[in-house]
Amino acid sequence: MSWQITAAEISDLARGAAVLGTGGGGDPYIGALLASAALQEYGAVTVVPLDEVPTDAVVLTVAMMGAPTVMVEKLPSLDEVISPVRALNAYLGRPVTHIACAEIGGVNSTIPIAAAAALGLPLLDADGMGRAFPELQMVLPTLYGINASPLAFSDEKGNVGVLQTVDNSWTERIARVACVEMGCSVMIAGFPMSGDQARESLVPGSLTQCVEIGQEITAARNEKSDPVERIVTLLGGRELFAGKVVDVQRATTTGFARGRARIDGTESSLILSFQNEHLIAESDGQTLVTTPDLIMVVEHDTGEPITTEGLRYGQRVRVITAPSDKRWHSTEALAMVGPGYFGYDVPPHRFDGTITVVEELA
C-alpha cells in the first residue's frame, strides 16, 4: 500500500539509509536538509510499492554523482536536483511519471524525495541496489538489460548534458569525467524504465526498510537498549568487530573518495578498504567480508551510521555486516561489483564469512 513521506519521517529515513549506504551515498544530514525543505515547500510525497506501479509508468532514477567528500560542501539547490529530470522529459518527449532511488545511501535516498516533491511526482518504495555502490552502472537494472541512457547530468552553474551511450559502463565513464570537470559533484537522472521493468529489476521496499531501521535506532535509544543489536537483527546480519578508529587514509581521486581505515579492537585489528563505500573487511591478513555484501560502520553506543568520509581517529565504532540482495551474487553481478572489479584478488566473501556460491539471476 502506498504511504506518505512528510518532513517528520525524514530523520529516521535518512539515518536508516545511511546504515544501508555502507559508508557511501553521501552525507545523510545534507540530504535530509534538502528533502525536509522540499517537503515543507511542496507537501508530502506519495511512496508507491512496486506492485502498484502502472505497467506504462515512465520511471526515472535520480541521484547525486561524485565524491562524497565534495558533496558535503556543495549542497545542491532544488533547481539543480530537478534539472536533469526536466532535461530527460524534453529528450524522451513524454512526461516522467515516477521517481526512484538509484541506491540507498545518505544523500541518494533523500535527494529523490526532494526531486519527487518539487516535481509533484510519486516515488517508488524501491531502489536499484539495496545498498550503495560507487559507479552508476552498478545497479540491478543493468543486469536486466535496462539502459542507463538517456542519462542527464547537471551542475550548480546551470550546465546540463544528456548522454546516449552504447552500454551502461560508457555512461559511467563519460558522466564521471564530466562530473570531475564540473566540480566533482553533479545531479543525474537516468535509467528510464516502465513499471514492469521497475518491478522486475529494483529492490522492493527500500524506503520502508530505511524508515524501520531509523525507527529501531530511535526506539533503542529511548529504551536504553542496544541500537546496534537491533539493527543487526532487523537486517539478518551479524556484528563483525568493535574497536577504535586508529588510522584513516583517504584521497579524492578520479572523482571518488578512496581509502583504508584501521580499527583496533582488544585483541586484533580490522582493516576496511573503501571506494566511497566499504568494499572489504579483513583482519590479520584474512578476508572476512567483501562487496557485494554490506559492511557498515556505526558509532559504538548510539548506532549512528558513520560514512567513509566521516571516519575520524579515535571514534569508538562497531562494524556490522549483512547480506545483500541475493541477485548481487550472480555471475554477471559479481563481474560488475565483486572484489575483483575493484582490484582485490580475493573471492567474494559473504557476511557470514563463507565464500560466495554463485546464484542464478532470478
Next chain:
Amino acid sequence: MSWQITAAEISDLARGAAVLGTGGGGDPYIGALLASAALQEYGAVTVVPLDEVPTDAVVLTVAMMGAPTVMVEKLPSLDEVISPVRALNAYLGRPVTHIACAEIGGVNSTIPIAAAAALGLPLLDADGMGRAFPELQMVLPTLYGINASPLAFSDEKGNVGVLQTVDNSWTERIARVACVEMGCSVMIAGFPMSGDQARESLVPGSLTQCVEIGQEITAARNEKSDPVERIVTLLGGRELFAGKVVDVQRATTTGFARGRARIDGTESSLILSFQNEHLIAESDGQTLVTTPDLIMVVEHDTGEPITTEGLRYGQRVRVITAPSDKRWHSTEALAMVGPGYFGYDVPPHRFDGTITVVEELA
C-alpha cells in the same frame, strides 16, 4: 553565387585548407578521403555564399574535436560524422538546413563537406575562424554572443552526448574531457545559428579561398614557378623563415598535441610553439609573430602544407605568415585566442612584426 563541390575539387580544397589550418585542424589527407568518398556516394554539395543564406536558416557547424595525432589513426565513418547532427535535429525539434565549417584546417574543412553530402544539405562558403584554433569556443560566433550549445558529440563506438552549457568555455571544458575519455577524437556539431547570425559572425568565402590556394599551388608546380611565393601573395602575407627542421618536441596531453619545433636557417634558428596549431614564432629570443595571425609551415619547394603532427627532423621547410580576420584583433578576441590565453607572456605580434593595435569588433 552558389557553386558545387565535387570530388574533383577536394584535392585543391584540402591542400588550401591545410595551409590556412596553421598546422592544425587534422590531417588533410584523411579529411579529403572521407569527403571524396561521400561526394562520390551522395553527389555534389552546393556551397552557398553567406549573402544568399535565408534569414530563417538553421545553420550548424560540424567538426572533429581532439588531438590531431589521434585523428590520423581514427578515420571516422560517415555514420559517426552525421550522428551529432542527427542528435541536434532531435534536440532542437526542427530540421537543420545548412552545414558550416567551424574552422579552416585539414580535416575540419573537409569533414563538413562529407556531412553535407551525407545529409543532403547545402554548405556555407564560410567558417568560424578563417584559420584553425585548438579549442571549440575559439570562433568568431562566440564574440557575437552565439551559444555553442546545444552541442552534440559522438564517437566511433556509438556513444552520443548533447551539452547545454552556461557559456562556450564550459562547452569546451565538458566536451574536451568527454572527448579524451572517448579516445581523444570525437565528432561534434553545435553553434546553431540563423542565417543572419551566420552572416554577421562567420568568415565569408573560406571554402572558395581554400580552393584558390590549392589551385595556385597546383598551377605553380605545373608552371615550375615558386608555389610559396604565390601563396604569400594570395594571402597578403610574407615569408618569415626558411630552413631545416632540426628538433620537434611533441606530447599529446589533455586532448591536445602540444609542442615546439626548431628550424635552423643559414644564420639563425626559428622556434615554433604549438597547441594543435602554431601559436608563436620566435628567433634569437625575439617574438616575430603570434596568434591570432597565421603561422604556416610548408615544404620548401612544393609548398605542400605540413601539419604540426607531420613535422619531422630533416624536413626542408619555409615558414610563412599572414593576417588573420581583423576581428581577431579586438579586445574580446585577444582575451580568447591571444598569446596570453595560451600562457605566453608576450603581446600579440602581427604577421608584419608590429605589436597589435586593438581593433573594434565590427
